[in-house]
Structure formats: C-alpha cells, structure tokens
Amino acid sequence: MGYAQVRSVALSGVVGEVIVVEADVAPGLPSLVVSGLPDAALSEARDRIRAAVHNSGASWPQQRITVNLLPAHLRKHGSGFDTAMALAVLAAGAGLPIGRLVDAVVLGELGLDGTVRPVRGVLPAVLAASRAGVGAAVVPPANVAEARLVPGVEVRAADSLGRIIGYLHGAERLLDPVSGASVPEPPPLDLADVLGQERGRRVIELAAAGRHHVAMFGPPGAGKTMLAHRLPGILPPLGDEEAIEATALHSVAGTLPPGSGLIRRPPLQSPHHTASVAALVGGGSGLARPGAISLAHNGVLFLDECAEFQPGALDALREPLEEGRIRLRRASGETVYPARMQLVMAANLCPCARPPHLCQCPSVVRRRYLGRLSGPLMDRIDLQVDLDPVRSAALVDTEIVESSEVVAKRVAEARGIAAERWKPWAGANAEAPGHVIRHHRMRLPRSVLHPLVRAVDRGRMSARGFERCVRVAWTMADLDGRSAPDTGDVAEALQMRSRSSR
Ligand SMILES: Nc1ncnc2c1ncn2[C@@H]1O[C@H](COP(=O)(O)OP(=O)(O)O)[C@@H](O)[C@H]1O
Ligand SMILES: [Mg+2]
Ligand SMILES: [Zn+2]
DSSP: OEEEEEEEEEEETTEEEEEEEEEEEESSSSEEEEESSBOHHHHHHHHHHHHHHHTTTOOOOOSEEEEEEESTTSOBOSSTTHHHHHHHHHHHHHOOOOGGGTTEEEOOEEOTTSBEEOOSOHHHHHHHHHHTTOOEEEEOGGGHHHHTTSTTOEEEEOSBHHHHHHHHTTSSOOBOOOOOSOBOOOOOOOGGGOOSOHHHHHHHHHHHHHTOOEEEEOOTTSSHHHHHHTSGGGSOOOOHHHHHHHHHHHHHHTOOOTTBOOOOSOOEEOOOTTOOHHHHHEEOSSSOEEOHHHHTTTSEEEETTGGGSOHHHHHTTHHHHHHSEEEEEETTEEEEEEOOOEEEEEEOSSTTOOOGGGOOOOHHHHHHHHHTSOHHHHTTOSEEEEOOOOOHHHHHTTOOOOOHHHHHHHHHHHHHHHHHHHTTTOSSGGGOOHHHHTSTTTOOOHHHHHHHHHHHHTTOSOHHHHHHHHHHHHHHHHHHTOSSOOHHHHHHHHHTTGGGGO
16 A cells, blocks of 8 residues: 655657656556556556566556556656656665655656667657756666666666666666767768769758759759758757757657667658658657657758659648747647758659650649649749750769868858847748848848849749849848848859749
8 A cells, every 4th residue: 555656758749847756556456547647558557567577577456556657737648657657656666765766757658578769859858857957867777878878867778677677676787878978970972973963962052051942943854852961961050959859850750770879960851752640740649759840850852753742742841941940730649840940852854754856745744743733832942953864975074072071160150140140039041031031121122122123023033033033132131241132142052043033
C-alpha cells in the first residue's frame, strides 16, 4: 500500500512538458488502471510494464493499482513513460526507494524482458526538463549522446529496469558512457564541381544570400540537381537556437544518426516525387512524425522533378511557406511543427525528359506539364530561371571555378548587410515585409525601377511579382557591396522571374 511519483516528459510536437507519473496502490483485487488521457500506446504499456517488472526479478504488487499521468489536460503519446510508470508502481506497492530520482526525469520504453529501449524526441524532452529546473535525466543508452546536447542536465543511462532498481537500492550504478567526440557532419558538396553553368551558379548564390525560394527549369543534365545539393554548403551555418530546433525535429522524427551532435549545417531534404502527402508534411499515429518540410526547417526543401509531384502534395506546401510551420490536424488533436524552409524546385521542360532538340512532343504537352505548378505556389518563388545545357568548353577546358568556401563568404557578408537593414522586421531579403520594402527610406526611385514599371504596365507582372523582384534586386546589391540596387539589378531580377510572367 502506498503512493509514489516519478517524473517524465510528454511531447506535443517539439515542445516538451515535464509530467508526473503517480501510482497509488490500495487493497483490493489485483488490477492496473491507467488514467490521464492515455492513447492506445499507453494501454498497451500496461502489459509491457507488468512483464518488464516480472522479468527484472521484482514482484508486481498484487493489489489494486492506479497509475495517473499529470497534468490530465495534456495529450500524452508514445511509449516513453513506461520506465517511469514501472518505477512509480514499484515504489508505491513494493517499497522501492526512489529518493535518488527526486531531481530527475526518467525516459524510456520497456521491452518485455525489462530492457530500456530508445525513444524519439529525447533532445526536446531533456530541454523541457532543463527549462523546468530538473537537474538530471535517466535515459536509454542509445539516447545519451542526444540528451547530453542539453547543457546543465546530468545525464545517466540505464540499459534495463533491473539496473535502475539496483541503483535505487544502492547496489548498482547507472551507466555513464563517455560520449566520444560526436560524429562530424560529412563535408558539404562543393560548388566548384559545377563547371560552366554561370546562370545556375548565380541563381544558387542569390538564393543563398537573400533566402529566396528558387525554381530551375532545364534539360536533363544541365546540373539542376547538382546545384540544389550545393546550396546548404554556401548557406550560413545555423546559430545555436536554430541548430537546437533543427536537431529536435530530427530527434522527434527518429532520424538523428546515433552519436551525432547538433545539426549545424542547414539540412537538405529531398523527398521523391512519389512521396505521400504525409511523408511530405508529417503525420502518423501516436506522436505525429515531422515530414520532410519540417526536417528541412532552417534548411532546404528540394523538390526534384517537381512537376511530377501530386498536386495535393504541392498544395500542402502553401501553409508552411506562408506561416513557417505546419499544423497536423487529426482525430486525436492537433500537432504543430516548425517548417520554415527554403524551397528549391527543379523540373525538366517536358515529361519526355529529352533534350529540347530531341523533344517532339506537342507544345500543349509541355505547357500542361509545367502548368501543374500552381500560380499561388509559384507566386512565392522569387527566382525562376531556365538553365541552358552545359557548354562542352566548360567541361573540357579546365576552368577555375569558385569553391563553396569563397561563395559562402560573400553570402555571409550579404546576409549580414541585409539583416542590419531589415532589423527588426526580417533577417533576409526574401522575408522583408512589403510595408518595409515600400517604406520611404527603402523605396527605390522610379528611374531604378523602370524595367519593372514597364513590365507591370504591359500586364506582364503582378504587384506581388513586382515586390519579389525588388527583394531580389536588393540581394544583388548586397552581394556586390553596393548600398542600394541600380537599374541593372532590377533588370536582372526581372529576368530571373521571367518564367512566371509567361
Ligand atoms: N555544370 C556541370 N559541371 C560538371 N558536371 C555536370 C554539370 N552539369 C551536369 N553535370 C554532370 O551531369 C550529371 C547530371 O547532372 P544533374 O545535376 O543531375 O542534372 P539535372 O538535374 O539538370 O538533370 C552530374 O552528376 C554531373 O556528373
Ligand atoms: Mg536532376
Ligand atoms: Zn517532350
């Protein structure tokens, strides 16, 4: 008979909240009731923790047991509370001394044999513990490296329930694995690999410097895929906050490689065009998994062969592009994940994927193919360019091309200038709100805007397109170290959006 509490963490999206797992053991027919809005996984947990306790050599209290998870209003998903539940039951019903867990959260799923198994979302969970002032965390061994990314929390590992029981009795130690140097991220692909293709290189550099979304059209082999994969390597590395956000999302998705450190390079996600809408935006039962758009948060979402994606998948991108996050609405409630990414799209000009001079498809086929890229989506893509095939000369005569390192330096300087200018409204040109762009201090003279004015007058450009071009022109000036765009920039920006006006 008795009562006990052990703490754990529940996640809603990437936001953790420390919860209390309380157990009450009272006389009566042996039973186990779990309450506190548990989902299906939690009722399965009843059988799991009972078996795990037996197989750890402890005896299950043969009384009426009530386990409750607080606060009750919080939705609790997943199997990460198993270990805390088992410990609370043993403390309440079998006199297990849990004094050593007073300042700790316990995370981990239990196997039937009593092993403590890794769970998703350990980084945001330990972060939540830290913010709640909890000083320690007991986690599955495979999650130690991730848990240790949070400073100020003492992390110990337990490979089995039996080990924690032994530790609480003072007979055994928790594991203190030396997390070796974290596995370094592989080096980025270098822009120096892309020969010739000046236009492609220019557009990728502009995209990086202004955080513009970009769409590249062109024949197979023009280097579209190559260029997209080289964007993360010229983007500024993630700051601390951004790195934690990105890593937490990968933690919740379960895609963090074991032993990896914080994600510092902007991540690139390249979902295949056959990917389901759920794979793209997130979903699944229990704690919804973040989709590619959230795994690309603070990085790049690359839609290769974008005209091949289902229209529904492309439509699903509109909300995140506008709001920087995605809401997943399901029967069990709503989960929100951050999804602020830079979009890169690439497409062939025709579904036959032949070079233009060999394509004999009727023009209506080509128009219909790219027509799938809807207006509202393309409206947000500042840079839309047609790429030419690579010239043979570029491939044969060894040209000296700038490396990612050189370009990244220019990009970082341009970003710095832009961030200073748009403070506090935005950090990059693509994100500067319209009212700021139009503000009298930033407004460009009519003479500079001349090419755009003409395009609008001829009905070739919308008001939105006008503003997006102005943003790109600012990026050109920033890369060049000039204090404001000139007519040349505006004309080039217009050219880089020529496709949308067709
Ligand atoms: N500009 C380039 N410089 C060097 N190699 C290139 C270039 N463009 C294409 N290639 C070669 O062609 C291959 C296909 O390029 P890719 O980027 O997949 O073209 P796309 O996506 O436009 O069809 C690359 O793996 C690379 O070997
Ligand atoms: Mg390609
Ligand atoms: Zn064709």
